[in-house]
Amino acid sequence: MSGQTGLRPDQVIISDLVPTGSRVLDLGCGDGVLLRRLMDERYCLGTGVDSDTSELLRAAALGVPVLEMDLDADLGEFHDDSYDVVVLSRTLQAVPRPGRVLADMARIGRLLIVSMPNFGYWRNRLRLLSGHMPVSKDLPFEWHDTPNVRYSTVADLESWFAEAGVDVLQRISLGGRGRPTRAAGLAPNLLAGSTVHVLGSNWTG
Amino acid sequence: MTRQSASRTEPLGPGVGRVETRLATVADPDHPLQLVSGDHLDHVEVAYETYGSLSPERDNAVYICHALTGDAHAAGIHDGETKPGWWDNIIGPGRAIDTDQWFVVSSNLLGGCSGTTGPTSMNPATGQVWGTAFPQIDMHDFVEVHLRLAAHLGIEKFHAVVGGSMGGMQALDWSLTHPDTLDNAVIVAASSRLTAQNIAFSAVGREAIVRDRDFDDGHYLDADRRPDTGLSIARMLAHITYLSEDAFAEKFGRTHQFGEPRRGFGVDFAVESYLDHQGETFLTRFDPLSYIYLTRVMDYFDPFGTTGATDLVVADPVNYLVVCFDTDWRFSPAHSRRIVRHLEGAGLPVSFFTIASSWGHDSFLMKLDPYHDLVRAFLEVPAGRRTGRASRRAPHHDGHICTREVDR
Numbered sequence: 001m002s003g004q005t006g007l008r009p010d011q012v013i014i015s016d017l018v019p020t021g022s023r024v025l026d027l028g029c030g031d032g033v034l035l036r037r038l039m040d041e042r043y044c045l046g047t048g049v050d051s052d053t054s055e056l057l058r059a060a061a062l063g064v065p066v067l068e069m070d071l072d073a074d075l076g077e078f079h080d081d082s083y084d085v086v087v088l089s090r091t092l093q094a095v096p097r098p099g100r101v102l103a104d105m106a107r108i109g110r111l112l113i114v115s116m117p118n119f120g121y122w123r124n125r126l127r128l129l130s131g132h133m134p135v136s137k138d139l140p141f142e143w144h145d146t147p148n149v150r151y152s153t154v155a156d157l158e159s160w161f162a163e164a165g166v167d168v169l170q171r172i173s174l175g176g177r178g179r180p181t182r183a184a185g186l187a188p189n190l191l192a193g194s195t196v197h198v199l200g201s202n203w204t205g
Numbered sequence: 206m207t208r209q210s211a212s213r214t215e216p217l218g219p220g221v222g223r224v225e226t227r228l229a230t231v232a233d234p235d236h237p238l239q240l241v242s243g244d245h246l247d248h249v250e251v252a253y254e255t256y257g258s259l260s261p262e263r264d265n266a267v268y269i270c271h272a273l274t275g276d277a278h279a280a281g282i283h284d285g286e287t288k289p290g291w292w293d294n295i296i297g298p299g300r301a302i303d304t305d306q307w308f309v310v311s312s313n314l315l316g317g318c319s320g321t322t323g324p325t326s327m328n329p330a331t332g333q334v335w336g337t338a339f340p341q342i343d344m345h346d347f348v349e350v351h352l353r354l355a356a357h358l359g360i361e362k363f364h365a366v367v368g369g370s371m372g373g374m375q376a377l378d379w380s381l382t383h384p385d386t387l388d389n390a391v392i393v394a395a396s397s398r399l400t401a402q403n404i405a406f407s408a409v410g411r412e413a414i415v416r417d418r419d420f421d422d423g424h425y426l427d428a429d430r431r432p433d434t435g436l437s438i439a440r441m442l443a444h445i446t447y448l449s450e451d452a453f454a455e456k457f458g459r460t461h462q463f464g465e466p467r468r469g470f471g472v473d474f475a476v477e478s479y480l481d482h483q484g485e486t487f488l489t490r491f492d493p494l495s496y497i498y499l500t501r502v503m504d505y506f507d508p509f510g511t512t513g514a515t516d517l518v519v520a521d522p523v524n525y526l527v528v529c530f531d532t533d534w535r536f537s538p539a540h541s542r543r544i545v546r547h548l549e550g551a552g553l554p555v556s557f558f559t560i561a562s563s564w565g566h567d568s569f570l571m572k573l574d575p576y577h578d579l580v581r582a583f584l585e586v587p588a589g590r591r592t593g594r595a596s597r598r599a600p601h602h603d604g605h606i607c608t609r610e611v612d613r
Contacts, residue, residue, distance in 0.1 A: 054575075068557060
């Protein structure tokens with residue numbers, strides 16, 4: 001399924017988490033395939049945001065409304081409480097000021113969906129113990145050539161969510177192959193290669 | 206992150222070939238054109254051109270709205286001329302606005318001087334040239350004339366309305382006031398509301414014309430002279446705003462027109478020669494009164510300035526593509542962002558791109574691949590994938606004015 005639509009495994013999971021008929025803002029939307037799926041199958045309306053013109057061009061050709069903007073500087077363009085769902089998939093780790101982005105997400109949407117690679121995954125820990133920076137399916141970049149500027153573990157991420165005043169409504173733990181596994185669900189900080197968090201915004205104007 | 210500016214590339218394919226401008230009468234005493242000002246015109250002729258063929262279903266028409274000093278000749282070549290229409294690089298077989306698919310209509314603006322009724326036309330009531338007696342016109346009057354031309358051509362609904370600069374403003378006004386007559390709108394390097402600086406530039410241009418002795422309170426049309434000095438100065442000034450500082454630096458730097466400095470007050474630097482040339486050539490194709498009337502229309506344009514501005518289009522949504530250029534300081538990206546905020550805030554499907562270009566406002570006339578690829582992709586989205594819906598979840602779905610605008 002994901003192969004046909006070009007959706008990553010975490011995007012397949014996210015598309016199942018979005019309520020039918022929602023207005024969705026997808027931050028770091030890339031080529032827009034997640035929104036296309038939500039528009040086609042879930043009767044959603046939405047907007048994608050990214051800063052990569054060539055990726056966005058593909059999204060525009062799919063008929064997905066996309067805005068070429070910088071997540072770090074331009075989220076102020078969006079009105080308060082104007083979306084049902086704000087998605088940030090595999091992007092938080094590449095954002096210079098994640099606190100600001102999360103606060104804006106909570107301002108703009110009611111339900112926030114964040115997917116993140118887990119730096120604390122056991123294979124990553126082993127890589128580090130062997131004296132090297134982790135490289136994996138979820139962290140597929142060499143240290144000197146990566147868009148990622150933040151690394152976190154599931155435990156760090158959740159305490160940060162608590163500090164930021166958003167509620168963790170649901171956590172889906174994906175194994176190293178990007179699919180939810182029982183083991184990853186039991187001990188996510190060690191056994192999840194990545195996670196998808198559904199957060200409730202507590203923003204009040 | 207530094208962005209690589211797009212470079213100019215050659216137009217694709219052979220273009221649309223020989224074309225001619227035609228005339229249509231779209232208002233007569235039985236069907237006068239009611240203007241926003243409250244006045245009306247009993248006789249309106251429109252100059253227009255078309256490229257490509259209208260499909261039997263009449264569903265492949267694309268309307269091109271021109272900028273301040275453009276005309277109906279958007280693409281192709283007129284008999285006996287070598288220079289193609291003003292937007293030839295984007296219109297033609299295989300080009301971004303592909304005439305193998307689309308039936309393209311381009312017309313000259315009401316108030317213009319290239320075939321459409323304007324201040325230089327004859328007032329049928331008096332038998333005299335209109336001059337300053339020509340009524341005040343509005344962006345919306347342009348759109349009404351476009352729609353009358355569409356009716357004349359038998360087109361009820363456009364696949365898209367496309368325009369750059371003031372053309373983008375017409376596309377925006379059209380989409381807000383007659384959304385049932387178009388599916389898609391492309392708004393390039395435009396604005397929904399001029400800034401004080403924009404108005405200031407327009408004002409100086411108009412003053413240059415009006416204060417020229419030969420303007421003679423607009424009566425020059427009856428005399429054997431014309432405020433050419435004023436008009437050329439207005440054009441020179443405007444040209445400074447159409448290019449970016451980078452473009453001026455790249456194009457001219459501080460080089461001297463005649464190889465070495467000729468100290469004095471005449472033309473010496475290459476940039477002075479360029480402006481002088483732009484001012485001179487403009488005289489052969491534009492009229493001072495048209496310039497005054499048309500620039501004034503832009504000053505007053507503010508389609509989001511009233512409550513309920515987006516009500517009609519929310520009820521019958523149009524898909525939008527808003528494009529700006531990073532070095533444009535005539536209508537900077539902030540202008541396009543304002544348009545996007547209003548449309549996105551109303552829940553409408555809108556895409557927005559900032560194209561990296563070193564050419565400033567004039568970029569909208571150039572073939573820059575990312576820009577043209579985008580226009581093509583947007584126009585060619587398959588019918589089943591065009592959104593055509595507005596989200597009720599959006600805060601300004603009810604059409605009230607965005608209060609955040611006050612602070613910006």
